[in-house]
Amino acid sequence: MKKVILARISTIKVPGLVSDLVTLGLITERDLSVEGSKAVVSVNVPADFPGDLAQVKQLIEEKLAGLNEIETLLVVLTSERPAEPGPKAPKLKKRPLDAPGADMRPKSAAIPGIKTIIAVASGKGGVGKSTTAVNLALGLRSLGLKTGLLDADIYGPSLPRLMGTNERPEIRDERVIPIERYGIKVMSMGFLMQEENPVIWRGPMVVTALMQMTREVDWGELDVLVLDMPPGTGDAQLTMAQQVPLQGAIIVSTPQDLALIDARKGLKMFKNVDVPIFGIIENMSTFVCPHCGEASDIFGHGGAEADAKRLGVPFLGAIPLHMDIRENSDLGTPVVVSQADGPHATIYKNIALRIATRLFPESDED
């Protein structure tokens, strides 16, 4: 079967490439996995690939669509090979995926009951992505939307801490029941594993874990599910962006240039998989001294806004670097609920409103 697949792929003409994908070594037999009627093709796209990635994926899907033996096909584009040690690239190899019930439905298979899904992502860790995701989810809920929050940051799940709960989810009829906290439904691998035991995830497990957490958790009816993505733009993130039917992505960045360079990679990643960018949020923007109230721009300010403009993506807002945000995050009492009428909550809620308006343009939020 693999030979048949390779032979078919080798007949594809990709605009911009001097030869076909197989001759160029972008797909080898090792990059194919076939189990019964499910096939996974991973394409090793070099960083300087001149062609259109979405088109490559589509061409492969079209070419293999006629194969009667294959009912489910997943084409994974691995556009970057992280040089540094870290999360292993999901090669989706032949070994059965590590958890039972691995789901290889093609991307964009809607999840019953969930109207919309958005990803909160960052080019690198430590920029406040999870804090932002939590407060935005609570902001969406304050608009009356039924909201879920999924901590897909399985390398360092922080949701139990940020939401102040270590409750263990119940399992009913083989489905995990999310924890309810502050009016939203939350799920994190952190609820299922011990804090001191860092888990080393191999690529396929990452994908399986995410699929299970989106599809095998009993979310019930949700207007919006907020996905707190793992930081960075490696293969695991790319695969997640492809596997979950996302309405849009939000990129969190600090004002420093360095973070913005990373943020740009985040933008590119979502663009490559055709996920609309709802905008950039500048986090840890102006520092307001808790004692004297004086504002200082420790990391500079406005970098993300200027960058968003340059890149033609919306700028959603700036969140100050403030002790209250840090303390409440670490206490498990996010500012949107603990200081619901305070200035920070207002900023998060305003951003949430912009997101909600983008998600549900027809309804009249005010």
Ligand code: ADP
């Ligand atoms: P990430 O998910 O990007 O790794 P976190 O959300 O875990 O980042 O935030 C990293 C640290 O920064 C946490 O201690 C958090 O409380 C703090 N933090 C995040 N945003 C702010 C902010 N706007 N002001 C002050 N501290 C913040």
